[in-house]
Amino acid sequence: MRITGGALAGAQLRTREGAGERMPVEVAATTFEDLFRGRYEPMVRVAFLLVGSRAEAEDVVQDAFARIELRWARLDNAEGYLRRCVVNRSYDVLRRRRLEQRFRLLHRDDRTTELVADELGDALASLAPKRRAAVVLRYYAGLPEREIAEVLRVRPGTVKSMLHRALAQLREVIDR
Numbered sequence: 403m404r405i406t407g408g409a410l411a412g413a414q415l416r417t418r419e420g421a422g423e424r425m426p427v428e429v430a431a432t433t434f435e436d437l438f439r440g441r442y443e444p445m446v447r448v449a450f451l452l453v454g455s456r457a458e459a460e461d462v463v464q465d466a467f468a469r470i471e472l473r474w475a476r477l478d479n480a481e482g483y484l485r486r487c488v489v490n491r492s493y494d495v496l497r498r499r500r501l502e503q504r505f506r507l508l509h510r511d512d513r514t515t516e517l518v519a520d521e522l523g524d525a526l527a528s529l530a531p532k533r534r535a536a537v538v539l540r541y542y543a544g545l546p547e548r549e550i551a552e553v554l555r556v557r558p559g560t561v562k563s564m565l566h567r568a569l570a571q572l573r574e575v576i577d578r
Contacts, residue, residue, distance in 0.1 A: 431481070434474050438467060441481060444543070445488050451538040452492035452531075453499075454523045462491040485545075485553045489535050496531050525575045533568035536561055 431437035442463060449459035466487035470480060477483050526534050532554055539550045540561075547565075551558045 434471055434480075437470070437480055437484065441484060442467070445484060448485075448538055448543050449488050449492055451526065451542055452489070452535060453495045454520075454527065458495050462488055462495060465491050482549075482552060485539075485549075489539075489553055492535070493531050521576075525572050528575050529568050529571060532556075533564050533571070536564040537568045537572070540565055 431440060445463045445466065446456070446459050449462040450456055453459055453462065466484055469487050470477065470484055473483070474480070526537070529537065535554060536550055539545045539553060540547070545553070547558045547561045550561045554561065554564075556564075
């Protein structure tokens with residue numbers, strides 16, 4: 403079942419101070435439907451930046467919501483669990499993609515070549531999955547380092563280090 407609506411449709415908002423500006427942030431959803439309506443599209447965008455495909459991103463988010471629905475009564479922080487599920491499932495997709503690429507390299511046909519011109523996607527794809535997740539969660543989703551640390555299950559200082567190294571790596575890739 404797919405519920406449509408704006409990213410913050412029907413949600414109460416509070417604001418979060420970050421990076422010198424006030425950002426709207428959704429208050430914890432009281433029902434599964436509220437969470438779905440308010441967080442589906444933002445999570446699809448996060449997943450898209452992690453996996454690079456809209457179709458796979460939607461699958462990732464739908465799987466995450468399926469897991470949440472099963473555990474809804476036991477969740478204290480459904481939105482945090484949702485982010486964790488989306489990141490974990492994105493890692494699964496990337497792992498599978500790497501395996502498929504290795505298999506294709508072993509059994510490739512030299513007669514076919516594909517050219518793809520997606521510079522941002524290519525630059526993000528050059529990052530390790532955790533670094534990519536940190537960059538997407540910080541600069542796209544606008545999460546503070548503390549929340550990124552919770553999602554990635556690392557310390558806040560590690561998030562700072564990952565972001566610093568990821569940005570340095572992105573600069574190198576873009577400058578080439």
